Amino acid sequence: MTAYTDSLEKPIYTIAKCLNEIIVNNDLNDALQKIVDWLANSLDIDCCYISEDGNKAANLAIFSSERMAENLGDSNNSILHINDFPEILDILHNNLCYKVSRNNRVSQKLHEWLRASNVRSLLLMPVFRGTRFWGCIGFGDAKNNRTWHSSEIQLQSLASAIGSAIESKRIKQEIQQSNEVINTTLSTLNEIIWEVDLVNETTKIAGSSIFIESLKRRSLSNNFIDWVLTSTHEDDKERVSQKFKQFFEEKDASVNEDVFRIYNEKTGEYFWMHSRYHLKRNIYGDPVFLTGTSVDISDTKEVEHEFSRQREQYQFLVQSLGQVVFTLNKNATLSFASPAWKEILGYKPEQSIGKAFIEYLHDEHVQLFWEEFGSLLAGRKTNIDLRMQLVNAANENVWVRILAKTTFDYNNTIDGVFGTIENINSSYNDSLFLQDSNERINTILNNSKEIILTLNLEKNIIASVNDAVGILGYKPEEWIDKSYKSWNDEQRQQFHELMRLAVQSELQVKNQQITFTNKTNTERIPFEFSTSIFYFKNSRYLLCVLRDVRERLKYEENISLISTQLTHLLNNIDDVYAIFNIKTGKYDFVSDNIENLYHCDKQLYFNNTRFWLERIHKEDLPGVEKEVEQIILNKSKGEIFYRIQTSTGERKMVLEKLVVGKDNNGDADKLYIVKSDYTNIENAEQSLMETERKFRFISENLSDFISIHDVDWNFTYASPSIKNILGYEPGEVLGMGGFDLVHPDDLLKTLNDCVQPIVLYKKETQFRYRMLSKDDTFKWVETYAKPVIDSKGEISSIISSTRDVTDQVTSENKLRESEEQYRLLSENSNDIIGIHNLQTEFLYISPSCKQILGYEPSELMGKRPQDIYSSSDASALSVTEPAKAIEEKKERKFLSNIITKSGEEKVLEVWLKPLFKADVLVGLQSASRDVTEREKLLSELENSLAKERELNELREKFVSTASHQFRTPLTVIQSGVEIMDMYLEDLPEAKQAKFQNQFKKIQEEVSRLENLMNDVLVLGRANAVRTPYNPEERSLVDFCTAIIDNKYNASYLPERQILLSITGVEVPVSFDEKLVSHAIENIISNAYKYSSEGNIYLDLIYEPNRVIINIKDTGVGIPEEDIKNLFQPFYRATNTSEIDGTGLGLSIVKEFIEIHGGEIFLNSKLNKGTTVSVILPIA
Structure with missing residues (x-):
């Protein structure tokens, strides 16, 4: 091998050698040890090590030179445990080399390690495995303070290469081991x-x-x-x-x-x-x-086949059940539902699967469901049994019973819920109704002032008794389960006898008188005793009711006294009072002063029921008899003026007032009569008659017919010219309602044009409408009406003049019809346009017949309409209507029900117009429009309008009845009490107090009923859409100030004043003075009524588009559950039963404010007060 002497080549060669060793050596630990030895020798350093994961300083290979071994007894001391030095770890984790020598300024701890380890200079190279820190390679020199510049790059490359090579080596080893495991596993x-x-x-x-x-x-x-x-x-x-x-x-x-x-x-x-x-x-x-x-x-296929068979059986069972079988996953989402789901909730199962179960729960039961469902998932419960409400597709609540339990996956872990849903709506509602009924019965029993006693006749004991037994000084437990046969008191003998009679006969004993002695034997108490036999669970029971009649007996005694006094009073006043029994045809009562009026013996009048008729002037007699007969027939009331001649020959004028009384079946029973001597005003009557004759002469010689109406718009007079216009004789319309002859389509507009100006503003008015003539045709008329004002400023009657304008309206309508026909031909190309000869054969027909009738134009040419339409109605009209158009030479318009070529039924609106040539009739032009859908809608609309008219008539009848049937009796009662009060002065003062208290109560109740009737009438007008609305711009501040100063602050103490405050910039507000005045005064009245102390606060808050009126009191407040119903008629808060009121005030206020396009709402806290807020728009 070539020797490398160059300082750079030798390390590079060593690095290459190290990488090759890692690749070829299967023993990684052996390869790492060789690497550190080679690196130390090539770099001429004293220590080298490779450490995996610097946080643990787990050293995989170490080299230490002899020099270090001489100075240090243990070579491991030369290894830097970098987990002890966080500042070094931070640098290495950032992929930076760490170099240090003793000459550098380092921490005291690191300096001590360098000296103790005999290391003069140190180089640490980070090793990364991809992007993750793997460990480091450390190099140390014990001789020199190296800078490491010459070898830093090579060593950094080595560190990167070693990290990747080691990781690759290790991965291959792990893969090899995994493959061996996989092959072993797969082989089994x-x-x-x-x-x-x-x-x-x-x-x-x-x-x-x-x-x-x-x-x-x-x-x-x-x-x-x-x-x-x-x-x-x-x-x-x-x-x-x-x-x-x-x-x-x-x-x-x-x-x-x-x-x-x-x-x-x-x-x-x-x-x-x-x-x-x-x-x-x-x-x-x-x-x-x-x-x-x-x-x-x-094998799995065989199991699957068996499972499929069982699953089919299970599905058949689920499909057959009337209950819902369902499953929920852990998120409470519906994962399965049987077909019964649709029967209970109206949803198909597939519509609901995948949705949260709580979507179908009533809001009140969501929290309970989550609690119980959570208990199942947490393992606290294994099953649940719940009764709650679901909401079906029709948004109706359905009571169900839910039985559910947890399900488990293959690891025995809870993975959801399985269960059934049973519809118990009917049975649950029945149980709730029964429970509510029992609670109501118990409430009634415990609050009843009657002793209600149940006797068990089999055991001879008292089964139950309510708290009212306290009347006798006993507690219920002193009677319950005690034998009633043990009562030996002498005063109870009658009770035993009555009870014995009831038991033996098994008949009801009703209203028998019985007297009981109380527990202390200090008082004998009278009772009204009733019994009834009933059976329960094979036992026979006797239900007894004992009603304390002490107060009633005392009241009857007082009534008898008052009746005697009232009779005395009636016999000593000027007016004659009489009561005639309609069924027997005899008088029940006649006051003594009848003798003063007729100068006859009272008994003569009493016995001869026709005596008074025989004294009537012969000219007045027919009218009087007819009027009395009509009053009795209508079960109503009335007034009659007539002349009489007394037994002494004196002539008198009599005003007779009659009121029919009804029995329990609503039949006429009594006729109450008051006769007043009006002789003194006879001259005034004569003058009036002369004026009336002049009026009749003028009215009877005018072409317009003149009529007079009472305040209810009934005809009281009609001039003879009514026959020329409507065909009626004047007498035929007397008593008839003025609006009974108005065309239904014109009724609402006529009411607005006529009633409001006259009734509300007492001004004359002029309006046009259609009236029904005697021949059942309608004629257009124009009426001028003016109210007649009496001395009190009230309307006494209405006089009107009516003119026939039918020809004028007909001309106007013809002009409009001509314009409509022109637009029909020019704009409505979808209509069937046809030209006919005088035999009605088609000479031309537009292509639109294909779309409407299904025929091609060529199929219809030369044919008559009656040859085409198969409907008998259409065929008849196709003959008669053209014949009339030809005969009258006028346009005709009619509806025809036809059957098209395809057999479809349709409705056509047909116009026929004569065609002239040189003033000679030559044919007809027709235009037919498909109005099938329109007629269907009109039919539905007509039905709706009929129902609405019926409701309006019922409401108006009620208001009219309330006005006339209640006020007169109240006035009579009030007058009677005032007269009796005058006669009390003749009694001793000790007796006066008792009657005065009673009279005061009667007057208070009469006043309360009058207030109630006023509110009912106002509410009736509001509901009937007859309330006038005449807004004007004015200052709301001045308006409120005037109400406060004029009606309240001057009448109340300083500590009960209304304090006005204004917020924002005042601007004029458009409102109806009468309506807003009524509303504000009603709210202020309530504030005083329901608070006993403290001021009332009225705040006006101006905002950009509205003004808010807040009226606040510190009174009793309103229970929260009552607030939502306070604006309903007759509804009163549950804590105001002791305070007078009708329950109509706020309902009327709401109607008036909403007429302005405003709003009203209130906030209240019990016993702290109420704030009513009214919002009016600012234009």
Whole structure:
């Protein structure tokens, strides 16, 4: 070998020698030791070592010279354990060399090591395995302070090369060991691994010796793929061949697998083989290598067949169950659901699989589900039984019972949940209803003031009794389970007798009087006693109800006294009071002052029911009899003016007021009569009659018909000219509603044009509409109406003048129809346009007949419409309508139900127009439009409008009834109480207090009912869309200030004032003064009503597009559960039962604010107060 003397060549040669040693020497540790020896000699250094993983300083090879050995007893001391020096590790980890000598300034610890190790200079080279730090090579010189410049580059290359070489060597050793393990493992399995070189057509096979033996004979000597295809079972060969061909042709295909039967030459039988294979391609995309594995799965196939059979049985069972069988994975995602899933929730199973189960859970049960599901996955529970609600496809809640348990994978690890879902909606709702019913019954029993007693007749004991037994001084437990036969008290003998009667007869005992002595024997208490027999669980029970009637008896005594006083009062006032029994035809009561009015004996009037009729002026008698008959027939009320002549010959004017009373079945029962002497105003009546005669003379000689209506718009007078316009005699419309004759299509507009100006603003108005004439045709009329105002500023009647404008409207309509026909011909090319001769035969028809009727134009030429349309309705109209158009020489428009060529039913809207030539009728022009869909929609719309009209009529009837049926009785009651209060002055003061308290209660209740009726009427108008809305721009600040100063702050103490604050820049706001005033005053009234102390705060907050009105009090507040319902009519908060109110105020406020396009909401805390916020838009 050539000797190297050059300082660079020798290390390079040594490095090459080291690399070669690593490659050729199979013993890595031996090779490393040689390397450190060679490196030390070539570099003339005193120590060298190779250390793997600097953090551990595990030295793989060490060299130390004799010089170091002389100075150090142990050569290992010369090795630097770099894990003790973090600053060195940081440098090496950054792939940098570390050089140091004693002359350098280093840490005290490193300097001590250099001196102790007899090292003057040190070089550490990092070794990386790829990008990961592997270890280092250390070089030390004990003689000189080397700079290492001349050999640093070579050594760094060596370090990199050694790291890669060592790693490669080690990997090859590990691969060799792994291959040995794999071959050993494969030899014990029924599996082979094979590789086919598609270029050289060679095959390598490794694996089970038994399996390989049957394959090697041909597969090693022939093309492997051809052998597979020739050895495959005939039933599988075409499929396998096609799959191989497709796999090789697809450029992107790389992995595939298949199962097929293949022939075993050794056994002479076919066996099932499962093959997985991978195709490798060159850079041109051509197949190069095919590698894969094959497994004998004959045994598995038999198991699979048995499993498939059992699975079919299981699926049949799952399909047949009425319950849902389901599985969830660990994320609670639905992975399987049986068909019953659709029956319960309305979703197909495939729609839900893959979705989270909680998507179908009611929100209230999501947390419970997660808790229980988590317990299953965590192993705290093995199964669960839950009852919860699911939400079905119709967004309805369904109660179900869920039974579930955990499932496990092959490693016995929980991998999900399996279970069933049963629909228990009906039974669960029934149980909830039963539970709620029991709770309600218990609540009723415990809060009842009646003693409710249940006796077990089989055991002769008291089964139950409610808390009301405390009336007698007992507690329920003193009676329950005690024998009622042990009661020997004399006062209970009657109870036993009644009970014995009820038990023996098994009939109900109702409202029997019985007296009980209380526990202390200090009071005898009267009861009303009722019983009923019932059976439960083969036992017979007696239910007894004892009602304390002390207060009722006392009340009846007071009523008797008041009735006596009221009779006395009625007999001593000017007006005559009488009660006539309609069913018996006799008077039940007549006040004594009848003698003053008729100058006759009271008994004469009482016994002769026609006495009063015989005293009526003969001119007035027919009208009076008819009016009374009508009032009784309508079960209503009314007033009648008539003249009478008394027994002494004196003439008087009488105002008689009548009200019909009804029995429990709603039939007319009593007629309540009040007669007043109006003789003193007879002269005024005469004057009025003269004025009326003049009015009638004028109205009867006008072509327009004049009518007078009451405040409910009923006809009270109609001039004779109504017959010329509508065909009615004047008497035929008297009592008829003014809007009953209005065309339904014009009714809403007429109400808006007429009622609002007159009723709300008391102004005259003029409007046009259609009225129904006596011959059932509608005529266009124009009406001018004006309200008549009485001395109190109220409307007493409405007078109107109506003119026939039918001809004018007809001319206007004809002009519009002509314009429509012109547009029809010029714009609607989809319509069927036809020209007919006088025999209605088609001379021309547009091509659109093909689209609508299904006929080509040539098929219809020369034919008549009745020859084409198979519908009998269409055929008839095709004859009659053209005949009318020809006879009248006028246009005709009609709808025709036809059947097309294909048998489809359609509706055509047909226009017919006469065609003239030199004023001679020569034919007809027709235009037919397909309106099938439109007529269908119109039919649906007409049904909806009919229902809406019915609801509006019911609402208006209720409002009218509320106005007239409630106010008069309330007024009579109020007047009666006031009169009785006047007569109390004749009684001693000791007795007056008792009656005054009772009268005060009656007056308060009457006032409350009047307020309720006012609210109902306002709400009725709002709901009927009759509330007027007349906004004007004004200052909201001035408006609120006026309300506060004029109506509240002047009336309340200083500590109960309304404090106004303003935020933002004030701008004018457009609002209806009446509606907003009503709303704000209602809210302020509530604030005072529901707070006993403290000021009320009204804040106005101006924002860019709105103004907020906040009204705050410090009162009782509103329970949170009541807030959402407060704007519903008649709803009151549960904590306000002791405070008067109707429950209508906020509902009306909401209606008025929403008319403005505004909003209202409130915030409240119980016992801390309420803030109501109203938002109005700013234009």
